[in-house]
Amino acid sequence: MKSMHRSHLVREARVAWAVTEKDMRTYYTRPPSIMFGILFPFSLFLSFSIGRNVPLAAQIPVLISQTLFFSSSSIGPVVIPSERANQTFDRFLTSPVSLLSILLGKTLAGIIYGVGISVIPVVVGIAFFGSSISSLWALIACFALSSFAFSALGIMFASIPGQTPGQVMMPLNFVRIPLLFISGVYTPIGELPMLMQLVSLISPLTHTVELARYATGGEAFFGPFLNIAILTAYAVVFLFMGIRFHIINQRKE
């Protein structure tokens, strides 16, 4: 019984990885992925950071957080509406595998994309701007949990029954862009008024920024363990809400 259960899990994991690989091959170089996953976070960073009287090394955590946030959350909204438009998403629904594994496979594609792009600011920061990693475990937790939570956020929004990436990106940006201003990206949390500090506590991006700052020698206002706990909770909640919404779609379709 135990071995049957294990072989079932192994099978689900293999199919989920097949979905991830296919999404990586097919969608990473699509114009909307590049636009919303790479150009968008870098241009936002340049718009808000260039000209400020802050050393570039101190801005590296902000760039890391923004790229993790935008890149990871962009793959789901590109992949799923495109697959819905040409009905290839139906292939997953008719294959003998759970919806959880399908969506986990798609989430992993977002995670790898987000991590792959966000490593660039870390390397550039260390190589050219004198950044240093003072807590490797915090950096790993920041990358792993943030990319998971944001990729699952993208998958959750992709349950909106649109057939083009734009139909999902627009409502997603209504959430993503305001979060930039309440998450301590441009103003450290400690300098925010009390009410805003409470609001920032519920933003997942806050905890990415905090962990990135902590990993590069800065301070985490809420503490790295609370950051990890909240990001973990968001990852799980977004994933299961995504599954729930996709099932609701199946009932409506």
Place this chain on the structure above:
Amino acid sequence: MENAIEVAELTKYYGDLLAVDHINFDVKKGEIFGFLGPNGAGKTTTIRMLTGISIPTEGTSLIMGYDVQRQSVEAKEQMGIVPDVSNVYSELSAWDNLIFTGRLYDMPRDFRESRAEELLKMFGLYERRGEKVQGFSRGMKRRVCIAMALMNKANILFLDEPTSGLDVQSVLIIRDLIRNLNQQGLTIFVTTHNIEEASQMCDRIAIINHGKIAAIDTPERLKRTVESLQSVEVAFEKPPHDALTSIEALPQVSKVVKEGDKFRIFTKDPPMVYSSIWDYAQRNQLKLITVNTLGPSLEDVFVKLTGIAPATSKEGNNETSRGKGKDKKRSK
């Protein structure tokens, strides 16, 4: 277990719209089962519920004894699906499309590669296996799509409008393939608009209209249910311009439809019409070049059951309505 598919009280609402209304039917193992109906009748909605894409509002469906909702993994392992649109991955090659499908079914690498090779050779696509599917013709994409549906050696193949919009060569290849697969023991569930295709290929046919099953039977038995639609087909060498009106006025004629250079005369009494037509030809010095008695076609059954005129010629439709007008007059 005798049945490959068992459907009980299957129902689907889209908001307030009742798309499929408590339908019940069985498909026997090894059968080619046709699902026929006009646009919007509920054919695709039914196939989507049977294949697990859409969740039914009410009712159950069993695939080889497995409940599609409760035992979805086991049920889905039994089926291959060809939707109405060729949903292939255009960015991938034909080979990669098949290999990815094999991975979705968790087929071992050796098996999926040998199966992909076998299918691509069967469909005449092996030489172009490395090319991206986006450069393929519609017929070739359709063949890739069917090959993908056959990857897992399913017991039941669902085909939604498999020949719709294809060139003649692709249509013939696909029809031939369906028959061959069926001879190998595969159960086929096919939806189609093409009544003649259904008549030629299917062991049994269900006609669905407004979300309800209007009839289920073999094509020949369905035709026999509408014996009142017997007809006599005649052609004259040089028919006068008022031939249609004159023939309509003959006794025992219920309706006349002009089909090309022929007149199709609907009647309950073909011998009486033969006699009247012979008299009419003698009277008007016309030379008869064709006289045939026709039984009702599946198209006639379809029209009778759905109340919808099939997409035949405009002229034919006009004549039909003229015939109906005459019936109305007679009933007065």
